[in-house]
Amino acid sequence: MASVSRRLFMTGAALCSLLFSHAYAAETVKIGLVLPMTGPFASTGRQVEAGVKAYMALNGDTVAGKKVEVVLRDDAGTADQTRRIAQELVVKDGASMLMGFGLTPLALSVAPVLAQAKVPAIITSATTSIITQKSDYFVRTSMAGPQSAVPVATWAAKNGLKRVVTLVSDYGPGIDIEKGFTDQFKKDGGEILEAVRVPLQNPDFAPFLQRVRDTKPDAVFVFVPSGVGSIFMKQFVERGLRDAGIKLIATGDVTDDDLLNGMGDAALGVITGHFYSANHDSAENKAFVAEVRKANNNMRPNFMSVGGYDAMALAYAALKKTNGDTDGTKLVEAMKGMAWTSPRGPITIDAKTRDIVQDIYMREVKKVDGELYNVEFATFPKVRDPNTP
Amino acid sequence: MSPLPRQALASAFLRRKARWKPLEYGFWILALGAAFALPSQQLLLSEIAILALFAMSLDLIVGYAGILSLGHAAFFGVGAYAAGLLSLHLTAEPLTGLILSGAIAGLLGLATSYLVLRGSDLTKLMTTFGVSMLISEAANQAAWLTGGADGLSGILIDPIAGLFEFDLFGQTGYLYCLTVLFAALVIARRIVHAPFGLSLKAIKRNSRRAAMLGISPNRRIVVIYTLSAVYAGFAGALLTQTTSFVSPDVLAFHRSADVLLVLVLGGVGYLYGGVIGAVIFTVLRAWLSVVTPQYWMFWIGLVLVALVLVGRDRINPARLTAWVRTKTGRAAPSAAPLAKEEA
Incomplete structure (x- = not known):
């Protein structure tokens, strides 16, 4: 039947x-x-x-x-x-x-x-x-995973940022990236003062940023999913972290090309590592x-x-x-x-x-022809997913 | 006045209400026929069957006990996670998994049913909502157990009874879901058409007066709420078993909202409301999201508003037949009082 x-x-x-x-x-x-x-x-x-x-x-x-x-x-x-x-x-x-x-x-x-x-x-x-x-x-x-975060760690350690607080969104990719950054940064002789995880939904960064400010790090390393970046950037400036001399380093998700222009001058000077910028010269x-x-x-x-x-x-x-x-x-x-x-x-x-093997670029947010862009200034060639051997 | 004729009258009334109607036979024949007549739509059909079961479980508490819930996804989600975890750690046999998942969801229902005994409708709404938020966040945080935001993957389900393997076309899945839906409906039908079901309706109308008549509202609400949770757990388990994946959105708020919408769409308090609503909602969504992937939500919203304005009673078969009968001039001895009663 x-x-x-x-x-x-x-x-x-x-x-x-x-x-x-x-x-x-x-x-x-x-x-x-x-x-x-x-x-x-x-x-x-x-x-x-x-x-x-x-x-x-x-x-x-x-x-x-x-x-x-x-x-x-x-x-x-x-x-x-x-x-x-x-x-x-x-x-x-x-x-x-x-x-x-x-x-x-x-x-x-x-x-x-x-x-x-x-x-x-x-x-x-x-x-x-x-x-x-x-x-x-x-x-x-x-x-692939923390591909973009690892070069940021290397770059930061080389450029005199020794004491760093990490702040990531609390979900799979965020935790991947936190681990990737932290492992590499420690290997390069850096020190992680605190690892902050923020909820993925309804993010209000104010209380977390206050904590970051109180620990007085050289820089704060950030990963939040694309789209949340602009809220973060605004609160980063509002809470006076930039005035306190704390540098903002991040993965490129934070300065997403789609939203970067809308963030305004608050985003200027932010250093990120990522695989793509609309400003890439080719x-x-x-x-x-x-x-x-x-x-x-x-x-x-x-x-x-x-x-x-x-x-x-x-x-x-x-x-x-x-x-x-x-x-x-x-x-x-x-x-x-x-x-x-x-x-x-x-x-x-x-x-x-x-999985993909690609170049990761270090970029700085700058004004190009009146628009904000992630301008590439260094390349880490052929980066693999550090989590898979 | 001897009590005997009255008793006979009452049981005759119950029997009449519990009788299977021709429309019902027609519906189930169609549903079974769809498994063979629509080979390319099996996945959609399974989804309908699962949503129908979920909506029916909500109907048990909304339509019969009068408890509005905005957190019914809690039981659905717990059932889904339970089925996933059982198949990963205990047994991949689907029937055992299904029954155990329903039982686990039922336990949660039993435990939380005491929270909906007190307070007004609004309080109950908020309580159910709160419980579902708590469980959703717990599942998100307990990544060691639930896989957190990534969900549970790698679930393998054995063939049903060792014979019927879940195929890519989804036919086995659909027949499985349909069988469970049918069994659940038969049981629910017996329960709501028994004196127990009538007493629930009395509680829904006026719980204080019901209590004065000797009906204990609390105990009955606990029982029906638990049963409803078991059904929702079954629905969740079916979803896990047919998709072999659990993601955290089984507990999401939109699922509780969707199911309430489905129930309202199909009509409250006659068991088939959830089934009809599920058919309309799922077919509409599937069709619109293919026609216009970006803007289908706009159209579905528009259709829902239109449906509510037109009056959802138009799609309630009991009333439709009553309406057709009055139009054709034939008296409708059974349908007319029914329509009045449900108004």
Whole structure:
């Protein structure tokens, strides 16, 4: 009985997929793009989508003789939605690749789908170290764990900032970054006076900043998710930390390109380490920034956007390498070890961990042509995720 | 006046109310048929079944005991986490996991039910809300147990009864959820159509008068609140088992709000309200979010406002049949009093 109904069901499914996809199944490669387009993380979704579209605008929509079609779906930042949508994209829409995933739990929720369906998923935003270990089909083009924090520690220790307080948002990536920074900073002879963790939701930094001020450090190292940075910056100045001579060093999330201009002069002089600045000086980046600005009402691309752009670049390159073969396992194999020049600079997908290896830049917030930018002044080449050997 | 005819009258009334209606048969046949007729929609159907069970559990306390809750996700979330942890540490057998998760959520319901015995509606609303916030933050902080903000992953669920494996199409998952929903409904139906259910309705109308009639409100509220928590725990466990993942948003406030919305949409106090609401809400959301990924929330808001303005009674089948019957000129002996009673 069970086997009969099962067979019936499979026939039905096959029939349906035939009916709906027959006409252009041979020529089209579908890529499912799952992003938070609504809710508190909507800005992430908007930026990644802009990056994906920019790549297609600049490089056309055909690769290896196949037409690439991106199917955008909103998961509102809710993990069970992400999981259902991912599964539907694979089963119903016949997506041969998945892309997106704004937050760590959203990415982790699709791991079982990938294992069953054997479809690669390119992560454009989520950064926690563990993600790529949870499925052999995860490949990442955003950032791996505390990649951006470790060079900041080295830089700070070299530049006379010996006594530092860390302040991070209390969730997976924040704790990753706190550990990455602290380990490196201690190795370089620095001293951590205090490690402050602030709640992720409804952040009011005032009481924490007061504590930081009272310990009188040389600098405070900060990680808060993109979007919260502007509130932090405002309170940092209001609480008189800058006047007290405390330097602000951070990961690039705090001075997110998307929001930097709105922070005003309070942000001037902040030192951050990150993998992308819209001000990066290269032909690839100029074309990328111009395209995103043109297509999105003059919006400045940020590091999320470049994650989406590179995810598409990787998808195209993998399809080219497999000659248009959409077998998931072959695509992942093709992605391993891939190296190219992105708008952010040279990047590589590590063949073993499927994670990104990239240059991290030290930047200072400066005024360029009347706008605030993260201006790069030093490069740490080929930084790997310090959490994975 | 002998007590006998009155008693007979009462039990006849209860029996009449408890009888299965043709519409109900139709609904379940459709639901079962969907498993085979819509092979590409199984995941959405599972989601509907889970939300329906969750909304039904809320209906038990809102519609029957008159306790408004803004924190029902607490039980849903506890059930979800319990199912996840059980499968990671104890057994991956789904039925055992389901029952134990329901029991754990039920224990929490029993413990917190004493908090909703006192106070006005507003107090109860705030109490339930507070409890769910407490549990949500506890789950976020206890990262060693719950995985914190990253959620629980690596959950593997065995085939049901060792026979039916959870497939990628989600058919097994849907049939599993549907079976649990059906079983839960049958039990809930028996309970609310028993004298116990009637006494709950009496408490809802006027608990003081009910007490004077010899109905003890507190004990009954504790029982129904616990049962409702068990059902919510089942729903949460089903979500974990069909998605093999638990994220902290199972406890989020929006889940409590959504389920209340679903229930209001479908109608309160007749068990199927949650089911109908779940169908409308989920289908609407899935459809709109595909058509317009950026702006679907605007449209869903608009549709909800329109539905409320039009009057949700229009989608209540009992009244719809009553309305159709009066229009077609046929008298509706059973439906008319029903409609009056629910007004």
